[in-house]
Amino acid sequence: MEIQKLRPLRFLVSSALIAFVLLPAAQALRAQNPPTQYAPADIEYGARIFLTQCTGCHGVNGDQVPGVNLGSGQFRHVFSDSDLRSVITNGIPGTGMRPFNFDPSELAGIVAYIRNMHIFDAGKTKLGDPTRGEALFEGTGNCGSCHRVNGKGPRVAPDLSDIGALRTADLLERSLVDPSAAMLPMNRSVRAVLRNGKVITGRRLNEDTYSVQLIDDQEHLVSLDKSDLREYTVVTTSSMPSYKDKLSAQEISDVVAYLLTLKGVK
Amino acid sequence: MSREMIAAIARMSRVSLLLFFALAATSLRAQVTADRLTHASSEPQNWLTYSGGYASQRYSLLHQVDPTNVKNLEMKWVFQVQSLQKLESTPLVVDGIMYVTQSPNDVIALDAKSGHVFWTYHFNVSPAARPCCGVVNRGLAILGDTLFMATVDSHLVAIDAKNGHALWNIKVADANAGYAMTLAPLIVKDKVLVGVAGGEFGIRGFISAYDAHTGAEAWRFYTIPGPGEPGHETWKGEDWLHGGAPAWITGSYDPDLNLVYWGTGNPGPDFNISKRPGDNLYSDSVLALDPDTGKLKWYFQFTPNDPYDFDSVQVPVLVDTDWNGAPRKLILWGNRNGFFYVLDRTTGKFLFGRPFVKVNWARGLDDYGRPILTPQPSGTPTFPGQQGGTNWYAPSYSPRTGLMYLSAWEDYSTIFVSVDAEYKEGQHYTAGANTGPIPGGDTPGGQQRGPINTYTEVAGHGAVIALDPHTGEKKWSFDMHDVTTSGILTTAGDLLFTGGREGYFQALNAHTGELLWKANLGGDIIAGPITYEVDGKQYISVAAGHAIFVFALRN
Secondary structure, eight states: OOOOOOOTTTOOOOOTTOGGGOOOTTSOOOOOOOGGGSOHHHHHHHHHHHHHHTHHHHOTTSOOSTTOOGGGOOOSSOOSHHHHHHHHHHOOTTSSOOOOOOOHHHHHHHHHHHHHTTTOOGGGSOOOOHHHHHHHHHTTTOGGGTOOBTTBSOSSSOOOTTHHHHSOHHHHHHHHHOHHHHSOGGGOEEEEEETTSOEEEEEEEEEOSSEEEEEETTSOEEEEEGGGEEEEEEEOSOSSOOOTTTSOHHHHHHHHHHHTTOOOOO | OOHHHHHHHHHSOHHHHHHHHHHHHHHTTTOBOHHHHHTGGGOTTOBOSTTSSTTOOOEEOOOSSOTTTGGGEEEEEEEEOSOOSOOOOBOEEETTEEEEEETTTEEEEEETTTOOEEEEEEOOOOTTOOOTTOSOOOBOEEEBTEEEEEOTTSEEEEEETTTOOEEEEEEOSOGGGTOBOOSOOEEETTEEEEEOBOTTTTOBOEEEEEETTTOOEEEEEESSOOTTSTTGGGSOTTGGGGOBOOOOSOOEEETTTTEEEEEOOOBSSSSOGGGSOSOOTTTTEEEEEOTTTOOEEEEEESSTTOSSOOOOOOOOEEEEEEETTEEEEEEEEEOTTSEEEEEETTTOOEEEEEESSOOOSEEEEOTTSOEEEOOOOTTSOBSSOTTOSSOSSOOEEETTTTEEEEEEEETOOBBOOBOOOOOOTTSOOOOBOOBOSSTTSOOOOSSOOOSSOOOOGGGOEEEEEEEOTTTOOEEEEEEOSSOOOOOEEEETTSEEEEOOTTOEEEEEETTTOOEEEEEEOSSOOOSOOEEEEETTEEEEEEEETTEEEEEEEOO
């Protein structure tokens, strides 16, 4: 997960999660980071989680707890996004704010949404539909022909069983639109040619100075000594097609919504 | 497999049979079928179950390393685990891939030839986990492309062997009540069998089976019978509810008889028998269960109403041999209580037993194998002591030598002191305040020691002993200064590999016990060594300290 950090010395942000820490209006406030640093997909995902997890206390508008207005952009003790994640994860002892067990992807979404809820109207945004997304994953997208989910599908591409806990909504969307740019270097394919001319291609799993480990096209775990290789190439382009022109924006949003439901076996 | 194929296989010579299974294994690469598990000992290039095969002999047909060249062993690779807990894991090796666990419940897939890692799996253990004797795991089971791991917070997890992703995770028992699992599961057909630990926490032990595909529980056999069940009369009142009898080490399986054999642990509380009068069935017993239904076929109790913590969780070693002139299916059992037993594994009939270390809590066994008790006066040492004449340390049997090998604690004793205790969920329930026999001096216990050995010869010592299973006679003994908690491996190269607390990894002549080679690995060897083969080279692996060490002959 990569979330651009706020600069705590330049910006003061408020924890509207905590009723009694709201700043008096007279206290000097600093400007909040512009909302543009948060990806729309993350904000949307956060809005979805916020609606189910947070509105019970904070209300749909984030202002239901007396003295707390999450949308105000004014916080006392919370400066960085890291602080905000910490408050959500650990809670505030002695207050109604209990700890929440969110995965990194969910946390990124909630933080993005809280930072932007004053300008983001969840009611007007058509959030991705995970059921439609699953159908697209299996059908039009043909994603299951390379990816494995919950024990089904090949292992040639990364297993996506827990991708919704590991990647933010934004990164998932980027992977669908521009797979090569979004592909993690660790997931790059390698092409090795042994001294006898045998070609082995597969997805890189591990590497050191003298060896490389991969899962090959036949799903064998293979460890190669680099000294045994005539050629060794790390392929920087993804074999995954871009879905930018294959799926509509709404359909991509649906697939992202589905992928975000894949949290792995707890 | 067709009937004709079976008949053809039956006609093959031993060598061609081995070749057949080797080829079959190659063609089935990456799919560990139930059939492959049944014939695991016939593909010695792999180590497919915790005990190296259903008979649990920890004997390998590999013989590239033998008494003439064992001196040429050299270290090929080391893998340091990311844990300072005891490393008690026996790895699996499947077609060149090694799977090993590290504390608390991580799985690592390595290249068995080089030690390079393909993937790791981390299981988040509940803080409620409270295994009595270390946050350890002893290994995995595999079926198809799926690994199975029992966790210290009593979950059972299925993991994709190719990529380390969890497939399912089910709760087996409540960790808050002291249930833990530290054993490697046992696959029988399409089921995953496990047993629970927790004999020091007043649990009610059980062995249970789960559908390998879904994790759905197929059956559960409580090792303490409930009201109305046979054996319940061996408990008084509600003692049975917290009577222990855990099953914390992997059992064995006879496919022909379709019976699994599983040892059970101590009754609880461990040391105060006034809290649980009666024989306390089925504590300290071996159970023969139908793996399809969990129904009890027979049982044999080694230590009725045990006051000494003499768990009978030893790995059952299954041997087919002539007995008084006729072939017989046997179980060989070096018990923690200091006696070596031979049972008929078809019926459970006791054939004979005799001590393999100094024993004074019983003067012998009667015709039915029941101990003739000689409890020692208060304040005096009982032999063997609490850790026993042996314990869970994996034994071995070599069909070539016909000998049974045990890691034994010789001349070791404890002064047992029972105290009062009340059961409280999740708390220790042992009712004991035992001491060593040397006032102010150290006595070896169940845990690791530091780098300086203060366990002198007065406190006893460890040994590898070789027993003739027909007589119980000790054919040889390889004595160590400190005790040993290591498992044992024997090979068709007539070698015996074992370790010990001192950190030496040793190769002995399996016929004579002569030391042929040793390496100082600098840390406790607690797990069992294994051997396997990749690209025509035999490797020997053992966990020591906090690392896996792998040896092979110099190129």
